[in-house]
Amino acid sequence: MDEKGIARYTRRDFMKAGFVFGVGAPALAAGYAAVPDVFARAVFDAKQAGVVNDRVLVMIQLGGGNDGLQTVIPLSNTRFRDLRPTLGAVADKALPITSDLGLNANLAGIKKLYDAGKVAIVQGVGYPQPSFSHFDSIRVWETADPTRRQQDGWLGKTIATNYDSAGHPLVGCACGTTSVPGALHDLQATLTVIQDQTTFKFQGGDNVEQVMGALYTGTPGIYGALFDTAMTTVRDTVAQLRTSAAQYTPKAAYSDKQQLVYSSKNQLAAALSLAAELIVTGSGVKILHVTLGGFDTHYTELNRHDDLMAYLDSAVSAFYADLAAYGMSDRVLVATWSEFGRRPNENASAGTDHGTAAPVFLIGDPVKGGLYGQAPDVNKLDTLGNLGYAVDFRAVYQEILGSHLGVSGRDILGQTFDRIPFVRDPAKSASTNGALVNAAGAPLPGRNSA
Amino acid sequence: MESPERVERSGEAMKDSPQMSEKRPKTSRRVPLSRRQVLVGAGVAAGGLGVARLLGLHDLSQLGLPGQSPTTPAASGAPGTGVDWVAPLSKPEAQIAHLLRRATFGYSRAEYEQSVKDGFNMTVDRLVESKPAEPDAFPGGDDASRTKPLNIGALQTWWITWMQKTPTPFAERMTFFWHGHFTSDFRKVSPQTPYIYWQNLTWRRMALADLRSMLYQVTIDPGMLRYLDLGQSTGKSPNENYSRELMELFTMGVGHYTEDDVRAGAKALSGWREPVTQAMYDDLVARAQQQGRQVPKNLKVDDVKSGVFEPARSYNGTVAYLGVTKRWDTQAVLDRILEQDAVAPFIVTKVLREFVMDSPADAYVTRLADGFRKSRYDVKTLMRAVFTSPEFVSPPAYRALVKSPTELMVSTAKAVENPQLARTIVQSAPGMGQTLFDPPEVGGWPSNASWISSADVLSRLNFTVNALATMPKLPAFTNAHATFLDGVIGPKTAELLNQTGDEASRWLIVLASPEFQLK
Structure with missing residues (x-):
């Protein structure tokens, strides 16, 4: 702050002096002191014992509609090159994974993981009667409901149904954003949102924190409970981050310096670094959500999409390496999602318009690598010129829920789908795999046992 | 307003810290704000309701609960404290403050007093009929x-x-x-x-x-x-x-x-x-x-x-x-x-959700949409109809909207009369999810309940602390809770105001309060 004329009374003085409260303030705020971390974890563990396993899910949203055909590329399909006179050049540099399919050249890190059997690619994922509206289709994916009747997000519902998040706000956390993503939204679940861990604290110190805690207590009105819950979550999270920051240093190079055609507003690498911190410090995280935007590539898509692929690849690779170095990669599943793929036929702006089916990536040690689903056929487009889908996206969710997290997919999705077995060692059902949680993260007998 | 009963407080409870006393000129007359004063203010504002009805006992089910629309799921069926604010909107001053919070970016004490003098209708006229003033050109x-x-x-x-x-x-x-x-x-x-x-x-x-x-x-x-x-x-x-x-x-x-x-x-x-x-x-x-x-x-x-x-x-x-x-x-x-029937209700719903309430009734939307269409989609006509509609000053409209970060920050700067906060505001905006010229998506900004995530609330409070901390001198407090919060404040806000006689601390309580986050 360098506004003129502010010399007499500096900000530091002000902060040092703090805000002045009477003797009543500490007593009043005492009931809201942050729960000590160790105690919180013990309580959390006790609550969790017998209920869940120690696996973690990280969802990466590719916002704007990721172009599946520029991501997993048909290598020798002449129709593909006809449909995409400009964009088709992506096939020339692609990294082959089969004789006829290649990954975008900028996905070298993910290709390496694929070769090591740690990446599953489910092809042709979509849903019936697809929406071409970003918001509508995002909502379908977030609520796992193509009929658009559900309000709660599928991840939020998973938390509310299976985990006691009330005393532990980090069970579900969105990293690198300021608002709760729709997928995590559920009124019965406590959720944390952290844009940047270094600034996630109260200006003005403990005094201010206590006063604010008191100020946001029993707030009346229709937003009262939301405000109060947000405050409790903030204070629990501040306490958590205070302890965890000391224990974590990244063991991989995260970089947000990736050059993009136009800058992304999502710092994916920073968000994943924060996710890694929350995981390795045993904060009790279960479900994390991060977003990379910029995929709405209506024009000059080739460079733009390649850049996004490189950015995604570098952030995910660093995240995996970091977790592996901490010995935690065996419990973390990364999954990508995007509201839709894009039209096979490129437009005059050398871009693509909103489309339908696209691949989903599952990455991590828990994954049984390989190709699943069915590559969309560019020779058989529907009347709107779009690809047909082979796999309902909820079948992917079902495998994540049932086989990775070990919770009932049916509870969340309302129905069952044919299994897509991309999880290597399916968790036993919640009722039988008991007492697997250890806050310190030590391997426990029975973990990952099939 | 009836003469407030003062609660005498012990000297110790009222004492400023030595640092503060040295640096900050003491106000000559420190008037402790009593709980009773606050309660009485609210009671009068609510039209003679008794003290015990400070927060009223509205059944939440009678209110339009937000969140039925897919874009603001975060509040659907939100469990509340079971009490709502008593709307003071039968009172002219409260109507004016309500109007200024919705139709502008907030107000200074002087602007508020001038509008109160002018009255509601003249203020609506002035606001709606003034041709947009243009800022000086942005250099380069x-x-x-x-x-x-x-x-x-x-x-x-x-x-x-x-x-x-x-x-x-x-x-x-x-x-x-x-x-x-x-x-x-x-x-x-x-x-x-x-x-x-x-x-x-x-x-x-x-x-x-x-x-x-x-x-x-x-x-x-x-x-x-x-x-x-x-x-x-x-x-x-x-x-x-x-x-x-x-x-x-x-x-x-x-x-x-x-x-x-x-x-x-x-x-x-x-x-x-x-x-x-x-x-x-x-x-x-x-x-x-x-x-x-x-x-x-x-x-x-x-x-x-x-x-x-x-x-x-x-x-x-x-x-x-x-x-x-x-x-x-x-x-x-x-x-x-x-020519499509859908246009007028679509625009009207969006306007009402930004200026009146999160879930406007169908009949309300239809009525305004009809007028909007008849006026050949004249925006001035629509907005005048919005501000002069009975629904605008009805109890369910009171504190029914959450200030966007920009509204919160600019209204803070106006309340403390500090035009130099612009840079602090710009620097604080990303943490609250509202960077001007950089909306999160093609659908524009989120609204209402979507502004109340943990990260948002923390960033809002940190802005307020920083904004006050950069000011060498704050305006006199002089019942700021009445001017800026209509005197309708929750028990915790009242309690905290009562615990300090320090003006900066009191300003902080008012501007960081849940009440001030709402409009």
């Missing part, structure tokens, strides 16, 4: 180019500064509304053109015009041509982006058109390109010379601040659009949209 704005890009931080500061000092605060508030509705972001539009700056000027100029005129300016706005790709769209190979969002986000909402309409609209609207400024032209020529290339023959300076229509790029044939098959031009497309 028109000359932005690859070598001299717009400084976006400075542009944001320029706008925040104008939000604070404009003599036509309602027009400015509407400019901000349209910025969220007809949105564009500087990343895609690029600071290497003046387009995002021009868009702000155009939205202000059109802020209170009729929707038909505005839609035309929106469609051919250079920033919009780039943001939604219409500037790239040709009749031969149309780009659907603008055609879709024009119907989905700008005028009707999903369900009122088909995919075929999207495609037909893309053809019908094609033919526009972005204008080239002198600075952009000079830059292109210099680059071509540097790289030993020929300057493209058709490159020329366009002396306009809007799109340039090139018939050769447009679609020549007939298409079926929203049920009519003919040869279209841009105005005809927009007129066809404005």
Whole structure:
């Protein structure tokens, strides 16, 4: 702050002096002191014992509609090159994974993981009667409901149904954003949102924190409970981050310096670094959500999409390496999602318009690598010129829920789908795999046992 | 107001810390704010209700609970404390404050007092009838180019500064509304053109015009041509982006058109390109010379601040659009949209959710939509109808909306009368999820309950602490809780105000309170 004329009374003085409260303030705020971390974890563990396993899910949203055909590329399909006179050049540099399919050249890190059997690619994922509206289709994916009747997000519902998040706000956390993503939204679940861990604290110190805690207590009105819950979550999270920051240093190079055609507003690498911190410090995280935007590539898509692929690849690779170095990669599943793929036929702006089916990536040690689903056929487009889908996206969710997290997919999705077995060692059902949680993260007998 | 009973407090409880006493001139007369005073204020405001009814006992089920709409799921069926604020809106001062919180970016004590003197109707007149005042030109704005890009931080500061000092605060508030509705972001539009700056000027100029005129300016706005790709769209190979969002986000909402309409609209609207400024032209020529290339023959300076229509790029044939098959031009497309029944309720719902309540009743929407249509989509007529509707000052409208971060921060700066907070505001905005010229998505800004995540609330409070901490001297507190919170405050806010006689601390309580987050 360098506004003129502010010399007499500096900000530091002000902060040092703090805000002045009477003797009543500490007593009043005492009931809201942050729960000590160790105690919180013990309580959390006790609550969790017998209920869940120690696996973690990280969802990466590719916002704007990721172009599946520029991501997993048909290598020798002449129709593909006809449909995409400009964009088709992506096939020339692609990294082959089969004789006829290649990954975008900028996905070298993910290709390496694929070769090591740690990446599953489910092809042709979509849903019936697809929406071409970003918001509508995002909502379908977030609520796992193509009929658009559900309000709660599928991840939020998973938390509310299976985990006691009330005393532990980090069970579900969105990293690198300021608002709760729709997928995590559920009124019965406590959720944390952290844009940047270094600034996630109260200006003005403990005094201010206590006063604010008191100020946001029993707030009346229709937003009262939301405000109060947000405050409790903030204070629990501040306490958590205070302890965890000391224990974590990244063991991989995260970089947000990736050059993009136009800058992304999502710092994916920073968000994943924060996710890694929350995981390795045993904060009790279960479900994390991060977003990379910029995929709405209506024009000059080739460079733009390649850049996004490189950015995604570098952030995910660093995240995996970091977790592996901490010995935690065996419990973390990364999954990508995007509201839709894009039209096979490129437009005059050398871009693509909103489309339908696209691949989903599952990455991590828990994954049984390989190709699943069915590559969309560019020779058989529907009347709107779009690809047909082979796999309902909820079948992917079902495998994540049932086989990775070990919770009932049916509870969340309302129905069952044919299994897509991309999880290597399916968790036993919640009722039988008991007492697997250890806050310190030590391997426990029975973990990952099939 | 009846004479308040003072609660005497012990000297110790009232004592300032030594540091504070040294640096800050003590107020000559420290008036402890008693709980009773607060309660009485609220009671009177509520029309003679007794002390015990401070927060009222409204059954929450009688209120329009937000969250039934898919865009604000975060509050559906929210469990509350079971009590709601007692709406003081039968009181003229409270009506004025309510109006100023909704129709402007907040107020200083002097502005509030002047409006109270003028009365509600005259204040509505003044706000709605004033022609939008234009800010001084943004230095270098028109000359932005690859070598001299717009400084976006400075542009944001320029706008925040104008939000604070404009003599036509309602027009400015509407400019901000349209910025969220007809949105564009500087990343895609690029600071290497003046387009995002021009868009702000155009939205202000059109802020209170009729929707038909505005839609035309929106469609051919250079920033919009780039943001939604219409500037790239040709009749031969149309780009659907603008055609879709024009119907989905700008005028009707999903369900009122088909995919075929999207495609037909893309053809019908094609033919526009972005204008080239002198600075952009000079830059292109210099680059071509540097790289030993020929300057493209058709490159020329366009002396306009809007799109340039090139018939050769447009679609020549007939298409079926929203049920009519003919040869279209841009105005005809927009007129066809404005003939659809869905337009007026769509715009009215959005307006009501931003200015009145999160879930307006169908009958309310229909009534205002009918008037809006009859006025030939005149925005001034609509907004006057909104502010003078009985629903606007009805109890369910009271504190029924959450201030967006920009509203919160500018209203804070106005309350403490500090025009120098613009930079602090700009720096604090990203943490709250509202960076001007950089909406999170093509749908613009989130609203209401979506502003209450843990990260948002923390950033809001940190802004308030920082803002007050940078001020050498705050205005006298003088019952700021009455001026800025209508005297209707929750028990915790009252309790904390009562615990300190320090003016800065009291200002902090008022401005950081949940009450002040609402409008």
